[in-house]
Amino acid sequence: MKLLVVGGGGREHALIWKLSQSTKVEQIFCAPGNAGIAGIATCVPIESNDIDRLVEFARNEEIDLTIVGPEDPLVAGIVDAFEEAELKVFGPSRVAAEIEGNKTFCKQLLKDNNIPTGDFASFDNLDDAIDYVYKKGAPIVIKANGLAAGKGVVVAQTVEEAENAINKIMRRKAFGDAGNEIIIEEFLEGEEASFLVFTDGDIVVPMVTSQDHKPVFDDDKGDNTGGMGAYSPAPVISEGLFRRIMNDIMIPTVKAMSSGGRKYRGILYAGLMIKDGIPKVLEFNARFGDPETQPILMRLKSDLLPILEACISGHLAKTIVEWDDRPAVCVAMASGGYPGKYENGKEITGLNLAGRLKDVMVFHAGTAKNEADRIVTNGGRVLGVTAIAEDIPKTIEKAYHAVGKINWDGAHYRTDIGRKALKRI
Ligand code: AMP
Ligand code: GLY
Numbered sequence: 001m002k003l004l005v006v007g008g009g010g011r012e013h014a015l016i017w018k019l020s021q022s023t024k025v026e027q028i029f030c031a032p033g034n035a036g037i038a039g040i041a042t043c044v045p046i047e048s049n050d051i052d053r054l055v056e057f058a059r060n061e062e063i064d065l066t067i068v069g070p071e072d073p074l075v076a077g078i079v080d081a082f083e084e085a086e087l088k089v090f091g092p093s094r095v096a097a098e099i100e101g102n103k104t105f106c107k108q109l110l111k112d113n114n115i116p117t118g119d120f121a122s123f124d125n126l127d128d129a130i131d132y133v134y135k136k137g138a139p140i141v142i143k144a145n146g147l148a149a150g151k152g153v154v155v156a157q158t159v160e161e162a163e164n165a166i167n168k169i170m171r172r173k174a175f176g177d178a179g180n181e182i183i184i185e186e187f188l189e190g191e192e193a194s195f196l197v198f199t200d201g202d203i204v205v206p207m208v209t210s211q212d213h214k215p216v217f218d219d220d221k222g223d224n225t226g227g228m229g230a231y232s233p234a235p236v237i238s239e240g241l242f243r244r245i246m247n248d249i250m251i252p253t254v255k256a257m258s259s260g261g262r263k264y265r266g267i268l269y270a271g272l273m274i275k276d277g278i279p280k281v282l283e284f285n286a287r288f289g290d291p292e293t294q295p296i297l298m299r300l301k302s303d304l305l306p307i308l309e310a311c312i313s314g315h316l317a318k319t320i321v322e323w324d325d326r327p328a329v330c331v332a333m334a335s336g337g338y339p340g341k342y343e344n345g346k347e348i349t350g351l352n353l354a355g356r357l358k359d360v361m362v363f364h365a366g367t368a369k370n371e372a373d374r375i376v377t378n379g380g381r382v383l384g385v386t387a388i389a390e391d392i393p394k395t396i397e398k399a400y401h402a403v404g405k406i407n408w409d410g411a412h413y414r415t416d417i418g419r420k421a422l423k424r425i
Contacts (some may be wrong), residue, residue: 003304004058005041006048007069008076010030010332010365010384011290015067015304016041017361018297022305029061035375036364036383039142051078058087060327065090069309074266074286075101075147090308092266092286093096094210096257099264100286103183113256114248117281118186118273124422126170133162139187144169146178153224155187188277190419193234194247194274194292198307199254200264203316205307206246208299208323209234210292211420216339218416225339226381229417231329231392235424236274245272245279253284257361259387265311294386329399330386331417335366336410338380343410345370346377350406354385360402361386377408392421 001024005012014034016028020040031054033043043312046053049072058066066082068074068091077094091097098105104122111117114182122145123129133140133156142165144152150173156162162184168174169182190212196207209233216222237245249270257264269285269292288296297304301322335342348367355362363386366379387398396418403413 001064001182003028004054004061004063004066005030005069006054006066006073008034008037008048009069009290009320010363010381011288011293012069013037013365014294014297014361014384015069015288017363018054018095018300018304019067022303024303024305027278029057029063031057034364034378035367035369036362038369042102048355049073049076051076051081054078055081055085055087058082058239059085065088066307067091071100071285071287086110088312090266090312092264093262095262096264096266097286098262099257099268099284101147103143103283104181107183107185109253109256109260113252115256115281116279118188120183120185121191122181122183123372124181126166129166129170129184130163132184133166136184138162139256141185141187142166142169142180143183143185144175145181145183146175148174148175148178149290152178180278183418188273188275188280190273191236193236193268193272193274194230194289195237195250196267196269196289196296197250198311198314198316198321199264199266200311200314201254201258201265201266202314204246204254205252205319205321206242206250207317208232209242210288210289210296211236212292213414213417214376216334216414218414223339225334227289227291227332228334228414229329229331230289230291230295230396231421232292232299232329235326235421238277240272241277241279245270248279249279273276291330291332291384294330294384298386298388299324299326300330300362324388326388326390327392327395327421328386328388329392329395330384331403331413331416332365332381332397333383333385333403333411333413334381335377335379336412338412342380344376344378346408346410348375348377348382348406348408351375354402354405357398359388361396362402362406367420381409382408392418392425396422
């Protein structure tokens, strides 16, 4: 089969690495890809949200299946566009992807179906929003309703901070139209975990659990990022809790989407907050997580391609999904300054040394080749160095051993990825 993967981050590198092991795959294209992906797939210079050109490319190249990584094209309706052109594509339709693209829709769906989440209210009027904050008090969470590349969320510790956030989103339009409406949520305390499932709209098959590390510095200090590392499994999710998440959250959500005329096919990813063994939904994403996908796919023993195909054809019940019991850890290496300003074009050294280590994968995120054919930084998150080993301490050690071989001017990474899991074993 000929595949096209849409996107160009660490998640897409991991997807392509896994898909390239399938015996059914002959060739993989990636739009736009990165320097690491270019080693195992053919990169095409089309941006991931340029839906018209992606359709045209898939038609001209006679692509058998397109797999969409990021949320923007999904929310913009890439799946609908491909289906209209009679091209096979993996991911939720535009109306189904609203579960990520429209936070008010998501929270209302949860509320209407008694799926556990925090209280919320939505506003398109600035003064009403500010009145509400003063009525509720802090801490309180302010979010732009639409997509804001993970940056439209402010966890406000004081009402003044909340008011500033509302002004930034609604008056100054820091996230454009995504901030025409805001959603104000109850602050939930606890430990976060990521729970991803495959679904064909009917059957729900869980992946192994994982945990992201959003803040840029050790001990969860500093600004939130796209994710500075992840490990799988997340020991905070016990076996009992796993069943509860499936029965009380994932299965009812997929059912509610179907009965609401938004049949959900693809990956459904719940961001959960867990306190005293009780899970509540923070948000849903309509796609694979980044960086969670890197450790999760290192643990997937089965061929990924038939699983994705079964989600599309509705045959997930008959598909085998097997996992490696060993844990995996991914450490994100980022450009100095990220998630603020940073410089691109720094030459990366040690990639081959790290890449040769057994049970280690160096997934590329923001990388490119310069004129001298050297691999250089080209983004905030640059690499996701991922290892698998027999237990969590050994896995962490292996991942950091590999990280230690890699360098560039200004490279930054957290030194405590996986520490929360260590505390629980
Ligand atoms: P989201 O993009 O909605 O997942 O929000 C990004 C991050 O903000 C989450 O990973 C949490 O760390 C934090 N967050 C979001 N909503 C809440 C909430 N209601 N209570 C506490 N923290 C939250
Ligand atoms: N790991 C966070 C995300 O993919 O949204």
